Amino acid sequence: MSDFGFITDNIRFSYSGVTTFENCPQSYKLTYIDVENKVENAFGQFGLLIHHVLEKYFAKEIDIWDLADYYKKKYDEFVTEPYPPNNYVDLGHSYYQSGLDFFTMFDFDRNNYEIISIEDSIDFDMTTDIMAIARPDLVLKDIKTGKYILFDYKTAKMKTTKKQLEKQISDYMRQMKLYCYAFWLKTKIEINEVRIWFIRDNFIYEEQVDYMDILNTTMWFIETVENIQKEKDWRPLDIEKNKFFCAFICSVRNSCKYFNNF
Numbered sequence: 001m002s003d004f005g006f007i008t009d010n011i012r013f014s015y016s017g018v019t020t021f022e023n024c025p026q027s028y029k030l031t032y033i034d035v036e037n038k039v040e041n042a043f044g045q046f047g048l049l050i051h052h053v054l055e056k057y058f059a060k061e062i063d064i065w066d067l068a069d070y071y072k073k074k075y076d077e078f079v080t081e082p083y084p085p086n087n088y089v090d091l092g093h094s095y096y097q098s099g100l101d102f103f104t105m106f107d108f109d110r111n112n113y114e115i116i117s118i119e120d121s122i123d124f125d126m127t128t129d130i131m132a133i134a135r136p137d138l139v140l141k142d143i144k145t146g147k148y149i150l151f152d153y154k155t156a157k158m159k160t161t162k163k164q165l166e167k168q169i170s171d172y173m174r175q176m177k178l179y180c181y182a183f184w185l186k187t188k189i190e191i192n193e194v195r196i197w198f199i200r201d202n203f204i205y206e207e208q209v210d211y212m213d214i215l216n217t218t219m220w221f222i223e224t225v226e227n228i229q230k231e232k233d234w235r236p237l238d239i240e241k242n243k244f245f246c247a248f249i250c251s252v253r254n255s256c257k258y259f260n261n262f
C-alpha cells in the first residue's frame with residue numbers, strides 16, 4: 001500500500017479518475033488526493049453546455065425547436081475561458097458554430113422513447129474493497145423494439161484515420177461497458193445497445209452490448225484501481241511530448257510542480 005493508502009482506500013473511483021491516473025499519475029494525485037483547486041478550460045466548458053442543453057431537452061423542459069436559441073442564450077454563461085491559439089483555425093468560432101449547427105439540425109424525436117435516466121449518478125461497489133461511481137448521460141427505452149439504449153455525448157471530433165478511430169471508440173466503449181455494469185447493478189436492467197453521439201460531427205456510433213466484454217472491462221478497472229492504491233511515485237506525464245495538454249487542458253496544471261518548473 002502507498003503512503004496515501006488511508007485516502008485511496010476511501011475514494012469512490014470513477015472512469016474519469018482511473019483514466020486520469022493512466023494518463024498522468026501526478027494529475028491523479030493533485031486532483032483526487034491533494035484536492036487542489038482546478039482550473040477550467042473552454043473545451044470542458046463547451047462539453048458541459050452541450051450536456052446541459054441535451055439534459056433540458058430529454059427532461060422535456062425545452063422543445064426541439066427551441067434548442068438552437070437556448071444554446072445561443074447559454075453559450076457565454078458556460079464558456080468563459082478563452083480557446084487556445086491555433087495557427088489554422090479560430091477554435092472559438094469553430095466550436096461555437098459546430099454546437100449551433102448540431103442544435104439547428106437536431107431531429108432526434110424523444111417521443112419514440114421512454115426516458116429511463118438522465119445524468120443520474122450511480123454509486124456501486126466494484127469489489128468489497130473498491131467503491132465506484134458512474135454517471136451515464138442518458139438511458140432510453142425504444143418504445144417500438146423494447147431495447148434499452150445507453151447514450152454518451154462526446155465533443156471531441158471523430159479521429160480521421162481508421163486506426164485512430166478504432167482506438168478512440170474502443171476507449172469510449174470501455175467507459176460505456178462500465179456504465180452498463182453499474183446500471184445493471186442498480187436497476188437490474190440490461191442495456192442492449194450503446195450509442196456514442198459525436199456532437200461536432202453530428203454522427204451517432206452504435207454498438208450492441210456484449211456482456212463478456214463487460215467482464216474484461218471490470219477486470220481492467222479493478223487492476224487500475226489496485227495500481228492507484230499501490231502507487232508511490234505519482235510520476236508526471238512526459239511534459240515535453242504533451243505540452244499542449246499540460247498547458248491548456250490539464251485542470252491541475254497550476255499546482256503541478258513539474259509543469260511549472262518546465
Ligand code: SF4
Nearest residue numbers: 024236246250256259
Ligand atoms: S500539468 Fe502535465 S504533468 Fe502536470 S499534472 Fe497536469 S498533465 Fe500531469
